[in-house]
Amino acid sequence: MRIIKVLIVITLVVTSFSSCTSFDDKVKEYRDINDEIAKIQDKILDGTINQGTGVEQISELKLKLNSFDSEVSEQYASEEKVKQEIEQERKRLIEKKRLDSIEEAKIAYEEELRLKREVAEMIRMEEEAERIAYLEELKERGVFLVEFDDITYEINQKDWNDYKIAEDYDSQKIVNETKDIIRFMGNQKVNNLANSMYRTLTSGISKEGITLKALEGIQIYNVLTTGDPQFN
Numbered sequence: 001m002r003i004i005k006v007l008i009v010i011t012l013v014v015t016s017f018s019s020c021t022s023f024d025d026k027v028k029e030y031r032d033i034n035d036e037i038a039k040i041q042d043k044i045l046d047g048t049i050n051q052g053t054g055v056e057q058i059s060e061l062k063l064k065l066n067s068f069d070s071e072v073s074e075q076y077a078s079e080e081k082v083k084q085e086i087e088q089e090r091k092r093l094i095e096k097k098r099l100d101s102i103e104e105a106k107i108a109y110e111e112e113l114r115l116k117r118e119v120a121e122m123i124r125m126e127e128e129a130e131r132i133a134y135l136e137e138l139k140e141r142g143v144f145l146v147e148f149d150d151i152t153y154e155i156n157q158k159d160w161n162d163y164k165i166a167e168d169y170d171s172q173k174i175v176n177e178t179k180d181i182i183r184f185m186g187n188q189k190v191n192n193l194a195n196s197m198y199r200t201l202t203s204g205i206s207k208e209g210i211t212l213k214a215l216e217g218i219q220i221y222n223v224l225t226t227g228d229p230q231f232n
Contacts, residue, residue: 026072027079030065034076037061 037058044054065073138144143156155163 030076
């Protein structure tokens, strides 16, 4: 009796396993047909096969699909849904990783800029502190800065006054400023101004003789036309 029971159990297990295997095989066959349909559609799109031929092949394959039990098609649809969900999640994770990388790069770049700005500000403050300290030192030593030909010199007030007297600095400064005015006004306007001034002066001299005002005017005319402040 025990032997009969064991044989019955074995038979049920084998039958169940065989049935399960057979169902899985059917689902696999159903999937293979769908994959083949997808391949034919791709070939039609890229022109590998004639559209009419492709449509005919697809129609034949769809007839095969219709021959399967509804349980097989439902199982296939369920498995495809899971596959699609897995694929969507995979793409989502890839996109998230890409966006995270961009955000991390952006944060790193902004942090680099912030550090550079901080360093630049520290350097500026140090240079400003050094400049102020240097000016205070000059003040304590009784000297100040002058610039000639883009070169800066330290000089005290006495030496500066002596230099201005020796080099006729103030007059030369006036000449340089006058030259700048001449360049600004343009040669034609200056010539017109100088000629007009000369006519006025000569007219006044013929009536009143040489006056101090006339001499000053002639000197200005000389500066305007020659750039030389000395009039002999």
